[in-house]
Amino acid sequence: MVGRKDKFCWKCHKEEKEVLSCELCPRSYHLKCVLLRERPQEAWVCPECVLVTHADDEASRSTNMRMMTLKEQRKILQNVVKMMKDVKLADNFFEHVNTTEFPDYLQFIVKPMCISTLEEMVDNREITSTQGLFAETKWIHHNCVVYNGLNAGLTGVAKALKKICRDECIKIEICPECFLHTCRHGAKGFIRVCKRPHVPVWARMTGFPFWPAKAMGMKDGGVQVFFFADHNRAVVPSSEVFLYSQDIPFPNQRNSRKQRLEDAVEEMKQHLNQLMKKEYTLKLAPCQTPYDPNRDEEHRRMMLPNYVEWVPQKRSRTNMTDTMVSYSKAVQEPAESTHTWGVLRATAYTNMFVHGTYLLGAVLPLLLNPDLTAKWCTLGSE
Numbered sequence: 001m002v003g004r005k006d007k008f009c010w011k012c013h014k015e016e017k018e019v020l021s022c023e024l025c026p027r028s029y030h031l032k033c034v035l036l037r038e039r040p041q042e043a044w045v046c047p048e049c050v051l052v053t054h055a056d057d058e059a060s061r062s063t064n065m066r067m068m069t070l071k072e073q074r075k076i077l078q079n080v081v082k083m084m085k086d087v088k089l090a091d092n093f094f095e096h097v098n099t100t101e102f103p104d105y106l107q108f109i110v111k112p113m114c115i116s117t118l119e120e121m122v123d124n125r126e127i128t129s130t131q132g133l134f135a136e137t138k139w140i141h142h143n144c145v146v147y148n149g150l151n152a153g154l155t156g157v158a159k160a161l162k163k164i165c166r167d168e169c170i171k172i173e174i175c176p177e178c179f180l181h182t183c184r185h186g187a188k189g190f191i192r193v194c195k196r197p198h199v200p201v202w203a204r205m206t207g208f209p210f211w212p213a214k215a216m217g218m219k220d221g222g223v224q225v226f227f228f229a230d231h232n233r234a235v236v237p238s239s240e241v242f243l244y245s246q247d248i249p250f251p252n253q254r255n256s257r258k259q260r261l262e263d264a265v266e267e268m269k270q271h272l273n274q275l276m277k278k279e280y281t282l283k284l285a286p287c288q289t290p291y292d293p294n295r296d297e298e299h300r301r302m303m304l305p306n307y308v309e310w311v312p313q314k315r316s317r318t319n320m321t322d323t324m325v326s327y328s329k330a331v332q333e334p335a336e337s338t339h340t341w342g343v344l345r346a347t348a349y350t351n352m353f354v355h356g357t358y359l360l361g362a363v364l365p366l367l368l369n370p371d372l373t374a375k376w377c378t379l380g381s382e
């Protein structure tokens, strides 16, 4: 076992005598809160650890994040923390709770967390993924509920911190480069071109006219888009998306948002200009050419005939300490080496090296089982 275990369930924040504790972190859960009928016989690794381990590993990291350099990845996460700092009353969470002022705090709280610590963890690359940042941010909220109660004013602020972190992390996973452009250039960043340019489209939401947008891939059976001018994200049915053409696919005569639509068309023009500045040949589609999210790459090549598929460079694993490297060499098996590296790197608990072999036994089956991993590979949990 590693250090002190939480008495409060990570999911519902309630205290109970019988909680199931993770082998790798201080988190505990009610059985029902992790959808288990009975206590596992073997060492158990919590969903949060499985998810973060998977996301932190270079081999299983999300494709979009793999497109960024390590420096860019850090910059992106630093920006999320910066946004959290701007939340109203967030200053209450800048530093750890003063235990002289609240002497009983550590009787309840096993892992104090604050925004400055998050910042340090990102700077030191202890946090290297959106999932990792979100998992650590959740400690701020969990601790606040445990110590102050679910309805306390401060808990509302902690909830807002968690929400902004989650929302921004979702945007990052859609396209970290778009996120970085906006961080660097504000609203103007929206017209910038990503390494793998997004297919320009017309997309329509119910009750709205067709609107210029960037297609961001498939989501929930529809197409995820970012709209020009408003910069909102939406998922629209693929029947409502057409490749970008000079003319609007089905013009709406009585459009109350005419001026805004003109702004969006103007912004799309600037985006197309940026594409040409990047030496892309641009070929707009014939009006009413349907966009199919399964043919995204094909559409891109059709509209940008000289586009050469951009493939992220393979990176060597960088943040292994000497102890990790030597330990990892001792335990890894060739066929499973990627998983071994990931497991070792993602757990920041030094005790792990004492129990290394045992813990690997616990977490490897989880990582090697795609069904189990997939179940937890969603940022949407809570």
Ligand SMILES: [Zn+2]
Binding pocket: 009, 010, 011, 012, 013, 014, 029, 030, 033
């Ligand atoms: Zn619970």
Ligand SMILES: [Zn+2]
Binding pocket: 022, 023, 024, 025, 026, 027, 045, 046, 047, 048, 049, 050
């Ligand atoms: Zn855990």
Ligand SMILES: [Zn+2]
Binding pocket: 175, 176, 177, 178, 179, 194, 198
């Ligand atoms: Zn992008």
